[in-house]
Amino acid sequence: MKTLSFPPVRLTFGGFLFALAAAAGIFYPWLVPNDPLAADLSLRLMPPNPAYPLGTDQLGRCVFSRILAGTRISLSGAVAASVLSLVLGAAMGVCAALIRGWVRAFFTGLIDMGLALPGLILALVVSGLLGGGFQSLVIGLALANWPWWARLIRGLVSTARQKDYVLAGRTAGLKKTRLLTHYLLPQIQGPVLAAAVLRTGRIILAFSSLTYLGLGPAPPAPEWGRMLQEAGIYMTRAPWLMLAPGLAITLVVGALHLMGQGLDREAP
Amino acid sequence: MLKAVLKKAGYTAFVLWGISLGTFALFALAPGDPAEVILQSRHESPDPQQIQALRQELGLNDPWAVRYCSWISAILSGDLGTSWQTGRPVSDTIWERIPATLELAGAAFLVMVLISCTCGGCAAFFRHRIPDHLIQAATIIITAMPAFWLGILLMYSFSLKFSLLPTTGRGTTAHLILPALTLAAGIAMLQASVLRTSLLRIMALDHIRFAAAKGLGRPMIFFRHILPAALVPMVILWGISLGQLAGGAVIVESVFAWPGIGRLTVDAVLARDIPTAQALILVLSFIFVVVSTLVDAVHRKLDPLLGHTL
Numbered sequence: 001m002k003t004l005s006f007p008p009v010r011l012t013f014g015g016f017l018f019a020l021a022a023a024a025g026i027f028y029p030w031l032v033p034n035d036p037l038a039a040d041l042s043l044r045l046m047p048p049n050p051a052y053p054l055g056t057d058q059l060g061r062c063v064f065s066r067i068l069a070g071t072r073i074s075l076s077g078a079v080a081a082s083v084l085s086l087v088l089g090a091a092m093g094v095c096a097a098l099i100r101g102w103v104r105a106f107f108t109g110l111i112d113m114g115l116a117l118p119g120l121i122l123a124l125v126v127s128g129l130l131g132g133g134f135q136s137l138v139i140g141l142a143l144a145n146w147p148w149w150a151r152l153i154r155g156l157v158s159t160a161r162q163k164d165y166v167l168a169g170r171t172a173g174l175k176k177t178r179l180l181t182h183y184l185l186p187q188i189q190g191p192v193l194a195a196a197v198l199r200t201g202r203i204i205l206a207f208s209s210l211t212y213l214g215l216g217p218a219p220p221a222p223e224w225g226r227m228l229q230e231a232g233i234y235m236t237r238a239p240w241l242m243l244a245p246g247l248a249i250t251l252v253v254g255a256l257h258l259m260g261q262g263l264d265r266e267a268p
Numbered sequence: 269m270l271k272a273v274l275k276k277a278g279y280t281a282f283v284l285w286g287i288s289l290g291t292f293a294l295f296a297l298a299p300g301d302p303a304e305v306i307l308q309s310r311h312e313s314p315d316p317q318q319i320q321a322l323r324q325e326l327g328l329n330d331p332w333a334v335r336y337c338s339w340i341s342a343i344l345s346g347d348l349g350t351s352w353q354t355g356r357p358v359s360d361t362i363w364e365r366i367p368a369t370l371e372l373a374g375a376a377f378l379v380m381v382l383i384s385c386t387c388g389g390c391a392a393f394f395r396h397r398i399p400d401h402l403i404q405a406a407t408i409i410i411t412a413m414p415a416f417w418l419g420i421l422l423m424y425s426f427s428l429k430f431s432l433l434p435t436t437g438r439g440t441t442a443h444l445i446l447p448a449l450t451l452a453a454g455i456a457m458l459q460a461s462v463l464r465t466s467l468l469r470i471m472a473l474d475h476i477r478f479a480a481a482k483g484l485g486r487p488m489i490f491f492r493h494i495l496p497a498a499l500v501p502m503v504i505l506w507g508i509s510l511g512q513l514a515g516g517a518v519i520v521e522s523v524f525a526w527p528g529i530g531r532l533t534v535d536a537v538l539a540r541d542i543p544t545a546q547a548l549i550l551v552l553s554f555i556f557v558v559v560s561t562l563v564d565a566v567h568r569k570l571d572p573l574l575g576h577t578l
Contacts, residue, residue, distance in 0.1 A: 109286060117549065124537055
């Protein structure tokens with residue numbers, strides 16, 4: 001029983017951080033102090049200084065500008081993969097929960113097959129096969145994550161349909177589509193929203209892991225995982241290079257985790 | 269009982285068959301002509317006749333059903349194909365690499381259980397006090413960190429800065445410490461928070477208060493009544509962590525140049541070595557399906573609420 005209602009600290013703080021990151025992703029062309037792609041070998045591996053707040057990388061590019069520009073790639077990729085996997089998984093999960101007989105057996109089997117493989121390996125192989133660009137990364141991550149969504153939504157819908165008022169709606173002779181949209185989906189939207197926010201954080205981690213391994217947008221593009229991979233090479237000469245991109249990923253993912261936990265607590 | 273086991277085994281076999289079909293389709297639908305890729309990897313500039321000849325040799329001109337049947341029958345007889353990259357049988361390479369990954373995963377599993385039990389136990393016993401808050405803050409930070417970044421940072425501080433441990437490669441126990449820690453940290457912190465919740469839930473139950481009221485010592489209460497019940501949800505988490513460890517091994521093995529299956533998968537994918545990647549997916553999913561079925565069975569045995577059916 002709640003006696004005191006605290007302001008949702010996690011939700012507010014996480015939301016604020018994520019809003020900052022999203023703003024950086026949208027407005028970075030006006031925010032960057034230098035061109036994120038402009039290379040100048042005479043300025044390579046500089047430590048942080050007023051003109052280059054986080055120093056320069058091995059090609060003399062401004063790390064701070066590249067971090068800001070990288071926000072757009074990571075966030076858009078992760079959100080796209082998250083939405084795609086949610087739509088795919090929701091369709092499968094609803095079918096597996098509501099339709100009886102062979103259809104249910106088919107979808108249940110499909111979900112179990114999808115769950116059989118660790119998602120990161122599936123994402124790696126699929127996006128590698130598709131050529132390894134930004135789009136193939138999104139498709140690979142979506143394919144790797146839908147079984148998880150399908151299992152969650154199948155469980156939520158199975159519980160939701162046992163409520164008495166759903167039975168009442170069925171007895172009243174409502175159409176199945178109306179039952180789904182007005183009786184079942186409103187029940188599960190709270191937990192699904194919380195899970196979606198948390199899942200997007202996991203997908204950002206997977207996204208940067210795959211770009212760290214060498215997949216993803218082609219080299220000049222400023223991508224956090226790729227930046228860390230390059231920073232690892234210059235670890236002895238320029239150790240500060242490996243701090244900023246990792247911190248950026250951690251902050252964005254941490255913000256999403258806090259938001260997800262906050263939403264989870266707010267959900268009835 | 270026997271009937272239930274057979275039914276479960278039949279379903280597992282069906283899932284595995286589906287996975288083989290999915291794997292085959294995935295690689296058959298992938299863009300790019302395999303024959304061209306092979307010839308290019310041999311550093312030749314292929315002309316159309318060479319490509320056609322190789323396609324014929326590989327059976328790429330046959331209908332899909334024929335290709336699937338010949339592929340699956342070869343696998344069932346133990347032939348996982350030949351690597352396009354090295355020209356060696358894929359099964360040899362996999363067998364060579366498996367011990368390294370098992371070593372890493374085993375060490376990471378131990379570290380994971382150790383961290384999750386210590387942190388989860390501390391957080392539960394010092395609930396709402398400083399150790400609990402510290403552990404919760406650490407959980408938020410470590411689970412939000414990409415594993416490869418944690419690995420790079422550990423490598424920099426322990427190997428380069430203080431030269432306490434070797435940077436990369438495999439060999440002594442010292443080589444194992446950083447990769448195992450990197451692989452285990454994120455998963456362990458999540459498990460610690462589950463253990464914390466589980467311990468707190470059990471400690472609030474009536475029979476624990478009764479045990480204390482009848483004068484049982486605190487260690488006795490903890491080890492007899494609290495711990496066994498609190499560990500039930502952990503069993504399933506430890507079971508499914510195998511999949512997470514394998515997924516994480518792909519990253520960690522690349523960071524620390526660890527010669528295992530994960531590194532092999534990355535190399536095969538980046539070099540578009542389809543037979544190797546295909547075989548790895550199949551072998552790995554086979555292991556996971558079998559293990560998760562076993563974990564599920566153990567969990568049902570341990571948790572009386574789930575019933576004894578398989």
